[in-house]
Amino acid sequence: MFQITFLGTSASAPSFHRGLSSQVIQHNEHRFLVDCGEGTQRQILRSGLGFKGLNRILITHSHLDHILGLGGLVSTLARWETMDEMVIMGSARTLERIDDLLFKVVFRGVRPPIDVRLEAISPGVIFTNKDFSVSAFDVTHRGAASLGYLFEEASRRPFLTDKADKLNIPPGPWRGQLVRGQVVTLPDRREIQPDDVLGPVREGVRIALVGDTGRTDNLLPYLRGLDALVVESTYLESEIEMARQFGHLTAQQAASFATDADIKHLILTHLSRRYRERDVLTEARANFNNVRVARDFDSYEIRRGECKRMEPVSKNFHHREEN
Ligand SMILES: [Zn+2]
Ligand SMILES: [Zn+2]
Incomplete structure (x- = not known):
């Protein structure tokens, strides 16, 4: 079972209710922060998740709405004695900009108190243990060297x-x-x-986070049959030309891909402030039934063929219908 918590679900700039891209994927005691938009540090606090184990960060691409929060977060965590290292992973091109942000601004002229490691990765397996693995795959988004991340539980045969x-x-x-x-x-x-x-093979849970993308056809080989897919939905079909121009998807495109790829549950994020959430949902739902639009602090448990929304860890906020 994987758990995903959304910390920021807005595209490009924050809105009143939505912070910038970031989410935490959890599998037992293992945690991965995927993307770290501006304000992520405070969103983690508000979510009630805590900072423990959040020293492994995967970045989809170098656009500012996905990386600016690293400055504040890494600066804070680096001062904590409980953490001895932080690893930030992304494509080599993504890391160039993060290197500038961290070592030319945040730690300019000083040595970080802990080891802050930038690890360039290419498509393929980037983490594995006996229970699950994480792989990166290429994503096409406006010339950025973007990567998406696939989390797969090992299949197993139960002991009878x-x-x-x-x-x-x-x-x-x-x-x-x-x-x-x-x-x-x-x-x-x-x-x-x-x-x-041993009983019959039980397939493990598979989920993926695509990040920003202007294309879906090239994702099909990696993502077919996923239990849950998290993908951007920046535009509506009425502005498909803009979506094309900026390398983003419309809600309809995301939903049609989910149908084509036989995805079990689709979660849309990275919403533009120009639309109402219910319009995004309506457009998507016309093309794929099992779809939700993520809000900040939404948390889902994903099991085989199942995607269940959890009660928020923190009681300090409640969900509001926006707009
Ligand atoms: Zn973005
Ligand atoms: Zn982008």
Whole structure:
């Protein structure tokens, strides 16, 4: 299960109700901050999520509405003794601008108190452990070297305790070995196959964050069949020419892609201040049913084929219909 919390959902400039792009993806104790628009530091505070474990930051691209918050956030976190390093990942071109922001402005002439590492990444796997992996993929957006991020849980076969008990498999290392797919020989010389005690494969949850994009056709190979897709919806179809010109999507385009790619749940973000949320939702819903428009501090739990909105961690705010 992944959890995603939206910290900022506005495009280009903040609005009264919406901050600039940022979201936290969580899998058990692992957290990733994806993008860090201006004001993200305060949004984290207000969300009630806390700063713990937020030292791994993935950036989609170098446009200011996705990176300016790094200045304040990194400056604050670098003064905390509990963190010994921060890693900011993005394409080499994205990191050039972040390098300027952090080392020519924030830490100009001083050494940061903790190790602030900028790690250039290319499409492919960028993080993996036994439970899930994160991969980057190319995104086409107005000439920026943009990357999207795909989070995938490992598929697994459940251990069927009933069957193991029936086969009289004693406690000891054997059950663990069977879970790992190894054939074991028990002390009584019986040989047990993993298939004897493992259930059918359960696919892991898959979600992706695309960030800003002017195209969707080239995303299809990575994103087909996702449990949840988070993508921008900056324009409405009535202004499709502007969307094209600035390398963004309309709500209809995002929704049509979700249909084509057999996405289970679509979450739209990066809304322009020129539209009302309900108009974005109406346009999208005409093309794809399972769609929501994210608001700041919305948090979703995403399981296999399921996307459930959670109660906010912090009780200090409530959701308001905007406009
Ligand atoms: Zn943007
Ligand atoms: Zn952009």
